[in-house]
Amino acid sequence: MKNILLPTDFSENAWNATLYAINLYKEESCRFFLMNSYDVNGYHEGSVMDPVPAKEELVKHKAISEEKLQRLYEIIKERFSNPGHNFKCVALNKTLIDSINNELNQHKFEVIFVGTQGTTGAYEVIYGSNTIQILNEIKNCPILAVPSNVSFQFINEIVLATSYGIEHTKEELKYLIHLAKQNKSAIRILHIEESPGLSISQKHNKYHLESCLKEIPHSAHSLAHVSIPIGIYCFTESRGSDMIVFINKKHNFLEKLLFKPLYKDLGNYSRIPLLVLHRSNE
Amino acid sequence: MRKNILIPTDFSKNSWNALNYALSLFKDDKCTFYLVNTFQLYYFTTDSLIVPEPGEPNYEKAKEQSEVGLEKIIDGITSRGGNEEHKFETISTYNTVLEAVKTVIDKNDIELVIMGTKGENDPTSKLYGSNAVDVMEKVNNCPVIVIPENVNYPEEKRKEVVFATNFKTAYKRRELENLVDIAKKMKAAIRVLHIQEVDKLSREQEGNKVDLQQYLGDVVHTFHTLTDIKVAPGIHSFIESRDSDLLALINKKHNFLTSIFTKSLVKEIGFKPLVPVLVMHP
Numbered sequence: 001m002k003n004i005l006l007p008t009d010f011s012e013n014a015w016n017a018t019l020y021a022i023n024l025y026k027e028e029s030c031r032f033f034l035m036n037s038y039d040v041n042g043y044h045e046g047s048v049m050d051p052v053p054a055k056e057e058l059v060k061h062k063a064i065s066e067e068k069l070q071r072l073y074e075i076i077k078e079r080f081s082n083p084g085h086n087f088k089c090v091a092l093n094k095t096l097i098d099s100i101n102n103e104l105n106q107h108k109f110e111v112i113f114v115g116t117q118g119t120t121g122a123y124e125v126i127y128g129s130n131t132i133q134i135l136n137e138i139k140n141c142p143i144l145a146v147p148s149n150v151s152f153q154f155i156n157e158i159v160l161a162t163s164y165g166i167e168h169t170k171e172e173l174k175y176l177i178h179l180a181k182q183n184k185s186a187i188r189i190l191h192i193e194e195s196p197g198l199s200i201s202q203k204h205n206k207y208h209l210e211s212c213l214k215e216i217p218h219s220a221h222s223l224a225h226v227s228i229p230i231g232i233y234c235f236t237e238s239r240g241s242d243m244i245v246f247i248n249k250k251h252n253f254l255e256k257l258l259f260k261p262l263y264k265d266l267g268n269y270s271r272i273p274l275l276v277l278h279r280s281n282e
Numbered sequence: 283m284r285k286n287i288l289i290p291t292d293f294s295k296n297s298w299n300a301l302n303y304a305l306s307l308f309k310d311d312k313c314t315f316y317l318v319n320t321f322q323l324y325y326f327t328t329d330s331l332i333v334p335e336p337g338e339p340n341y342e343k344a345k346e347q348s349e350v351g352l353e354k355i356i357d358g359i360t361s362r363g364g365n366e367e368h369k370f371e372t373i374s375t376y377n378t379v380l381e382a383v384k385t386v387i388d389k390n391d392i393e394l395v396i397m398g399t400k401g402e403n404d405p406t407s408k409l410y411g412s413n414a415v416d417v418m419e420k421v422n423n424c425p426v427i428v429i430p431e432n433v434n435y436p437e438e439k440r441k442e443v444v445f446a447t448n449f450k451t452a453y454k455r456r457e458l459e460n461l462v463d464i465a466k467k468m469k470a471a472i473r474v475l476h477i478q479e480v481d482k483l484s485r486e487q488e489g490n491k492v493d494l495q496q497y498l499g500d501v502v503h504t505f506h507t508l509t510d511i512k513v514a515p516g517i518h519s520f521i522e523s524r525d526s527d528l529l530a531l532i533n534k535k536h537n538f539l540t541s542i543f544t545k546s547l548v549k550e551i552g553f554k555p556l557v558p559v560l561v562m563h564p
Contacts, residue, residue: 226519
């Protein structure tokens, strides 16, 4: 049985991500963890006056969180009576990242679903700080960010954005391959050319990547004369692709500087789910 | 009804390629193809006041070369068996390409001009490339298709024509018939692409869009929008992302000022087209 983590703040966005997850996994038997972190001890806007909450405050929040999770569970149960799906409610008094790490340490999770604010125009920022934080700090589990205006539909094609800068292992592509097989999706490898042509090592990495994906229908594409986020946006929008994937490197300081804006920019453009995979240990 | 198609040629591989494209495109039609070659003399320019007279040895020599070249092309086509419905006329003329094309269009009731072009990267063919752009921009009473180097008539099943437009000017049914005809001949779907500058279409644009939809009639068509990208790279990205087969544009008339300060779209696209470009006129 697969474990799937669904962090929720009971917002529309989170609910939409939950629906997406349940639909995406309707053919597989899974255990969904509905997780809410209520974080009473931490500083948050409502508690400026009283940074150290009394014990009863804590009990109250815990009760509210648990009650809401229970209600959420009942709504899901009513809407989807999938015998293959189990649900577990988890209420944690921790920050969001600590809560996720707490769960990741206890169980092996296949993927984490995160809801993000959807948008119709390209100019609005859709990834909230929570999403950016999760994308940046959680490095040992695939993350699927679902915009709130996206409802689940057949995943015809998944766009894998890559610079061919590193040799990907089958291990780090495992989840992508599984997802593509399960949904009979094609994978479109997209490279945004910064300079014309590929270097020898890029060619090698491309060849290697394509051989990793050989069981799945795939094709390689490249776009030139556009920036990376705009290129990815144009490609997916032009083709009506259903998901973007990219593989996050382990961040050192420099990469963090380079990569963070990419998430932000992608957030501005993406109107389809974004799957982030991680480099396996080097 | 017999169609009259004009094909300028300079006896290069590109113009031979354009001719083949034309023959495939019109394989089921009764057509007369007018093959036009323009010849010039090195020490006379067509603009100069001293015009070489017919009868001068150099003039006669150049003319003969031109005629022999055209003869060879006809031989080449007929030796392949050819198409009974296709007729050929050859015209050798002392003129610039643009002027020759204009003259032949008026004289022979031409419906469509098809010509080859080389990309601007090829230093040997700057001339031919700019000729194609000249014809695309300046011939305003006849649609023009420009075929880039090495592009063959698509034989695969799934074909599509991208019609890039901003819905800003009212469409003429008569002009769009060229597009509809070509899409039908190619058995292609039409993808109407709008590179959007502002969030919403104006009422006028909405109205034009409705008209367009009606004019496209029973040809399979879909509407697509890209935002946050300039028009030329947006169109390029769309075509590259989808592997489209032909791009259709309406060449807007530019007033004197805008033509000085901005490159026209046809110029921007026409110098290095990825796919055949059909230019229509408002």
